[in-house]
Amino acid sequence: MKFNIKDRFIKELPADPILENSRRQVLKACFSYVEPKKTAKPELLHVSDEMLTNLGLSEADSHSEHFLNVFTGNTVLENTKPYAMCYGGHQFGNWAGQLGDGRAINLFEIEHDNKSWVLQLKGAGETPYSRSGDGLAVLRSSVREYLCSEAMYHLGVPTTRALSIAITGDNVLRDMLYDGNSAYEKGAVVSRISPSFLRFGSYEIFSSRQDVESLKTLVDYTIKHHFSRLGAPSKETYIQFFAEVSQRTLEMIIHWQRVGFVHGVMNTDNMSILGLTIDYGPYGWLEDFSYGWTPNTTDIQHKRYRYGNQPNMGLWNLYQLANALYPLIEDAEPLETVLNQYKTDFDVESLKMMRSKLGLENEDELDKLLIQDLEDNLQLSETDMTIFFRNLSRFNKENPSEGLKIVADAFYVPTEISDKIRQEWNEWFQRYAKRLQNETLSDADRRIQMNTINPKYVLRNYMSQLAIDDADKGDYRLIDELYQLLKQPYTEQPKYEKWFAKRPDWAKHKAGCSMLSCSS
Structure with missing residues (x-):
């Protein structure tokens, strides 16, 4: 070795x-x-x-x-x-x-x-x-x-x-x-x-202590080895460095939102300077599509790091990094410009991401409303995010009345689907079908495209817990099975079909399967 x-x-x-x-x-x-x-x-x-x-x-x-x-x-x-x-x-x-x-x-x-x-x-x-x-x-x-x-x-x-x-x-x-x-x-x-x-807090610690010399040394090192295309250290380079960190952070969080991942503890010491997901503690995947869900017991009261707030928390953390870098730049305006760009870019990239989840390649001014109404509908009853979007790829624009049937497996409590909720869904599927008429892809090609965006398999907390329980007894086979399964999350993998399923009832409130602490 x-x-x-x-x-x-x-x-x-x-x-x-x-x-x-x-x-x-x-x-x-x-x-x-x-x-x-x-x-x-x-x-x-x-x-x-x-x-x-x-x-x-x-x-x-x-x-x-x-x-x-x-x-x-x-x-x-x-x-x-x-x-x-x-x-x-x-x-x-x-x-x-x-x-x-x-x-x-x-x-x-x-x-x-x-x-x-x-x-x-x-x-x-x-x-x-x-x-x-x-x-x-x-x-x-x-x-x-x-x-x-x-x-x-x-x-x-x-x-x-x-x-x-x-x-x-x-x-x-x-x-x-x-x-x-x-x-x-x-x-x-x-x-x-x-x-x-390296994480945001690596720079914050020096700035908080007014140790500008060490701060500059670390920033220069970071640019030299991880952002070398920006060139030699200068005020302008530092601004460009911050802009790229901001861009990478946004890209990472958009991916989190796309697959329904909730980090659970987005403190600035858990934010990678390279825009990588880091420090897997009380994380979880959105099962019930809820903007208010957090997997972290420590965060249950204020839900600071809930699914719907992750983009805002990325921005808040970037503000703290901007404050840390300020002593090297001594000009707030370019830093504020970068932060404002994050807000603009998030709106653009989030819309683009949601279009891709729905198999929409062209742009339409009504897409925002279509997506907003979809997200509202998803919260009318407990609806599994992964199963909903994966099954939505089978939607036939010539037969919108079958839409609800196609995604039915995503509903945790089918009896919750009242006549009113059914009507909301049927109206949405009619609009979705009409919108798809403006696309050039056939239903078959759209399905292929959507299945590269919407995973079939994610690491639900109960799956990890089953592997943990087995491992605690000395049986490590499930660790390997999940490892192999999750190598191809967008592929059908018929032999692993049992993992394409809603969270079981026993896991809803079980420790380790729903809420987790920072020691998890």
């Missing part, structure tokens, strides 16, 4: 001079050196074959004891120095000060096929940023992170990736629902992969 090590982050950025692994405020530094905690009896549960290839590794490598030890923290590769990153963040709208990698340790950076990757362990032990935590992770959260990051990639959503998941042989104490009922759970480690784990 050989890597082309390129540790640029620790070579080019300021390090914490204190080597002791103690909780503390870390000043004028982007990271602290820290080694992973050795595990008692590690065992690999699954390895992503795709990420092996991306990193220049073979399947044989993944079966070696060396691989197991490196990616569970028991061995530090020669000539590498693991580290935890320093950053701050706004959590639920409030400045939280220093946060940092509390349970993530970056092992090293590599280059392969002209691509750069940072290899990181999540759940590998405490760091100077762990605060009161132990820096460890448990099996349930690790299964969810491992499966989801790979599932999101295949859905076409910008995301960090995962290489492997392992149990550690250690027991970890967790209060899953923050209700005072702590219990020991199996410890686990996920190896996460990304071109960079």
Whole structure:
């Protein structure tokens, strides 16, 4: 197992001079050196074959004891120095000060096929940023992170990736629902992969401390290695950098809305500077189409991070990044221009995305109203988003009266479909059929097109929970089945048809299947 090590982050950025692994405020530094905690009896549960290839590794490598030890923290590769990153963040709208990698340790950076990757362990032990935590992770959260990051990639959503998941042989104490009922759970480690784990909070921490020198060093580093086409650092380059981060953030969130993904905890320390989905905690997929749904128990009262508010939260977070970058630009106007552009672009891109979900290629001035009325109808009764849009591809514009029958499987409680609701739907299908007459695609071609936009399979929380329950008993086959299924979320896959189904009744209120805490 050989890597082309390129540790640029620790070579080019300021390090914490204190080597002791103690909780503390870390000043004028982007990271602290820290080694992973050795595990008692590690065992690999699954390895992503795709990420092996991306990193220049073979399947044989993944079966070696060396691989197991490196990616569970028991061995530090020669000539590498693991580290935890320093950053701050706004959590639920409030400045939280220093946060940092509390349970993530970056092992090293590599280059392969002209691509750069940072290899990181999540759940590998405490760091100077762990605060009161132990820096460890448990099996349930690790299964969810491992499966989801790979599932999101295949859905076409910008995301960090995962290489492997392992149990550690250690027991970890967790209060899953923050209700005072702590219990020991199996410890686990996920190896996460990304071109960079820098987040908005990485820049906020320096700006909040008026450490403009370190801020400039980090921004210049980021542009040099991740936005190099923008050119040498200058005021204009910084503005362009912010504009591109804004654009990437918007693109990511539009994809979230398209597939019905709810992040659950869009704090600024969970926002990637590269516009990648990062930090899979209390996430979930929209089952009942509801703009007000959040999967996060911590957010249940105010629903700050609900599905319908994710675009606004992206903008709010970009405002905080703009404030952090202001000391390098000292001019608010160009930053405000970028933020205003986000609002304009969201309206345009959101409409374009919804048109694509409906199989509409041409533009029509009445499309906004058609889409608004559709979204209103979807909220008249509990309606499964994934099943509705997937089945809608079978709609025949010559036979609109069959529309309700085509999407009937998406309704959780068919008896809720009253005569009034049925009338609303039938009127909408008539308008949809009329609108499709203006399109050149045949029904068959439109179906093919829509099925590349609307997934058939997503990682519903109950599916993860079933895999977690089996894994807790030592059976890892369902992890692999879901991993294989979610590699092709837009393909029919008849042998996996059982996963194209509404959330079962037993999962509606079960912990882990609906609401999750930040420890999930």
